[in-house]
Amino acid sequence: MSYFLEQVLNGLSYGLVLSLIAAGFAIVFTSTGVLNFAHGSVVLLGAYLVAVLHDTIGFWPALLVAMAGAAVAGVLINALLVRHLADKNAGTAAILMLGVDIVLLTELTRRIGNQVLTLGAPWGASVVRFGDVSLPTGRVVAAGVTVVAFAGLWYLFSRTDLGVGMRAAAADGPTASLMGIRLSRTAATGWALAGVLAAVAGVFLTSFPAPGVAPTVALSAFAAIPAWVLGGFDSVPGAVVGGLVIGLTSALVTGYESDLEQFVGTGFGEVAPYVVMIVVLLVRPSGLLGSKEAVRV
Amino acid sequence: MKHLPRARALTLAAATALALAACSTTDPGESSSAGGSGSDEVETGNGVTDSEIHVGMLTDLSGPFAAGAAVQVTETKAYWDQVNADGGICDRDVVVDVQDHGYDPQKAVTLYRSMAPDVIALQQVLGGPTSAAVLPLAEQDDVYVGGVGWAGTALQYENNQLPGASNAIEAANAIDYMVDELGMAEGSKVGVVYFAGDYGGDALAGAEHAADERGVEIVAQEITSATTDLSAQASALAQAGVAGVVLAAAPTQFASLAGVLVSQGANVPIIGMNPTFNPSLLTTPAADALLANAYSITSIAPYASDSEGVKAANDLYAKADPDGAIGWEVPLAYVQAELLKQSLDGACESGNLTPEGVVAALRESSSVDTKGLLPDGLDYSQVGQSPTTTVYLSKVDANAPAGLALVDELSGPSAESFSYGG
Structure with a gap:
């Protein structure tokens, strides 16, 4: 029973980190209609900034700088590249994002080299024990931070003018614009928010039990795509639910692989999130919590 | 939308350049006109002139393995510079042609096609998917390929030399x-x-x-x-x-x-x-x-080994790049060059300094020693089996x-x- 509980906690805590990334995908999609395939590289950028800065300014200030840096990167991608394209052709924007991803990832790979950079996180490799069950401290912190982050997002979207404006712009951009909402402002805010979430997720994705910052982190971040899709492209709560479902699925399928092997063979843990995504989309084509009107490419 | 035409133009230009690069019309197996028999009556072929032997290296200088690949390129160049300073091979200098496949199998194939007519052998095709794409083509062309890692699937190719156990x-x-x-x-x-x-x-x-x-x-x-x-x-x-x-x-x-x-x-x-x-x-x-x-x-002796070969490799690297990152890539690059050198020497001695001659020399090697960089007594005479169990x-x-x-x-x-x- 404790083994089952351990895998469940593993899966849920990992799922919360995925949901941070998935929420970034969803926010960019709702604010500018862009499928942001450069998001994985922004996650890596955030983690990289913490890794190179923590020695000189300390971990927490480095995290703040990384959040700001990733937010600026998002705003710049939007201002320089996306603004001219997004309204006209979402497909072109998606391809453009793949290009941005390659450029950013190549540069970060060049800088990181074959090293595994450490983050200097204060929780190191420590674990928290609940009876027979242990969980890395980093994951416990991640869970706490993620809950706070989503509470903040909820407040932003439901209680502030800016957030309500973003929702209005997402629901009907031209009408929102006629009502006085500046679409350029809501778009920039969306990209900045996604950048901040990416940096925070990057830190937790590279903290113990992961060893540190390596270029493959950008690939790991793409594990959040099934979470984003099955939650519904345009729903932040959907991203949270999707992240938890995917995290739990990965952990349980991997954890019980020896029992499942006779049915599905080895390595099913890597495939299972996509199977779940496809099954959910077959039953609910708009995802778990997505709007039925969502534009897909 | 003003960015689009330029992006399209760039894409078109890049695609055209790639297509042209892939359209090499020279048969890699054909003897090059620059070859011909030298004064020492050695038969020569692709990649060999009267004064130079060209070897290729398809590596990853812009993809995920760029950092380790750069170490290997530095060490490889230093190795051949040293060989050339000592008189070269078959009275010729060895020139290394390094190309970057970026860990992209399609690009690796294109680069191989363009490079094959001009080299006698490929010292390295870095990466599993990239070497898997190149190995069968190179086997058809009788071109030696080394440095493809240690996966057992590469052993089936007669032209491949695994640097140690699989x-x-x-x-x-x-x-x-x-x-x-x-x-x-x-x-x-x-x-x-x-x-x-x-x-x-x-x-x-x-x-x-x-x-x-x-x-x-x-x-x-x-x-x-x-x-x-x-x-x-x-x-x-x-x-x-x-x-x-x-x-x-x-x-x-x-x-x-x-x-x-x-x-x-x-x-x-x-x-x-x-x-x-x-x-x-x-x-x-x-x-x-x-x-x-x-x-x-x-499969290869670690950087910290005190064997003669590893010390020579490490010293060479320290001179070539005093601030360079150290690790297993240093002895590996050295021994990959050393293995190719032994096959080139064998081809020279048999009077057949051609791609086919290098592969033949490789397959005649049943007890290769590398001064402690790899286990002694490597046996490359059996295609399909690991050259050593050590x-x-x-x-x-x-x-x-x-x-x-x-x-x-x-x-x-x-x-x-x-x-x-x-």
Whole structure:
């Protein structure tokens, strides 16, 4: 029973980190209609900034700088590249994002080299024990931070003018614009928010039990795509639910692989999130919590 | 939208350039006009002139392995400069043509097509998918290909030279070591965590063979390079009660697995295949776990080996790039060049300094020595089998150069009884 509980906690805590990334995908999609395939590289950028800065300014200030840096990167991608394209052709924007991803990832790979950079996180490799069950401290912190982050997002979207404006712009951009909402402002805010979430997720994705910052982190971040899709492209709560479902699925399928092997063979843990995504989309084509009107490419 | 026309124009230009590059009309197997017989009556072919021998290197200078590849390029160039200073090969200087495939198999094939008419051999095609794409083409053209890693699938090609034992031999030795030296009892369970693909699949095959031979049971966990958090895998292995783990993955997986296993109270030995270890892992939170439980099995002598060959490789690299990153890439690049040099020398001595002559010289080598860079007595006369069953076992050690202290050279009973296709 404790083994089952351990895998469940593993899966849920990992799922919360995925949901941070998935929420970034969803926010960019709702604010500018862009499928942001450069998001994985922004996650890596955030983690990289913490890794190179923590020695000189300390971990927490480095995290703040990384959040700001990733937010600026998002705003710049939007201002320089996306603004001219997004309204006209979402497909072109998606391809453009793949290009941005390659450029950013190549540069970060060049800088990181074959090293595994450490983050200097204060929780190191420590674990928290609940009876027979242990969980890395980093994951416990991640869970706490993620809950706070989503509470903040909820407040932003439901209680502030800016957030309500973003929702209005997402629901009907031209009408929102006629009502006085500046679409350029809501778009920039969306990209900045996604950048901040990416940096925070990057830190937790590279903290113990992961060893540190390596270029493959950008690939790991793409594990959040099934979470984003099955939650519904345009729903932040959907991203949270999707992240938890995917995290739990990965952990349980991997954890019980020896029992499942006779049915599905080895390595099913890597495939299972996509199977779940496809099954959910077959039953609910708009995802778990997505709007039925969502534009897909 | 004003950006689009320029982007389209650039794309079109790039595609045209690539298409043109792929349209080489020269048959790689044809003797080049620049060749012809020299004054020493040696028959020559592609890549050989009266004064130069051109060898190729398809590597990854812009993709995921760029940093380690750059180390290998530096060492390779320094090696051939040294050979040239000593008189070259067959009275000719060796010139290395380095091209960047960026870990893209299609690009590797295109580069191979454009390079093949102008080189006598390829010292390296770095990367599993890239070399898998190039090897069959090069075999048709009778072009030697070295430096493709250690996956057993490459052994089927007559033109390929593996720098030491294959991954299956490494994994079989890992289990032999656990049983013979680390006291693993019969009936124990051994975890095998491996990348899907040639590298991991070969290691799993070797481990399964050894498990049958030594009476232990394999608990396999397949992962991909995107799996950087191995919590779920480690929990499953700890739950299964494994007495040791063999890992055929990359450094991030090595550190994660070691760290999580210790955090769950599973203090068991973990033996990683090359290239699972990187010295920078000792700065991560998993350092203590690695120092306590981790070993590395390599086909090539580690950087810290005190053999004559490794010392020569390290000294050469230190002169070529005093501030360069150190690690297993240094002796590997040196020995890949050394292996090719031996085949080039053989081709010269037999009077056939052509691509075919180099492959023939390779396959006539049944006892190759490299001054301790690789195990002695490498046998390349049998296509399809690992050239040796001996590997190097090192312990992760913070005081050793590049973080690995050589413990022993091993050739266990399971490794010796392993046979491809048998």
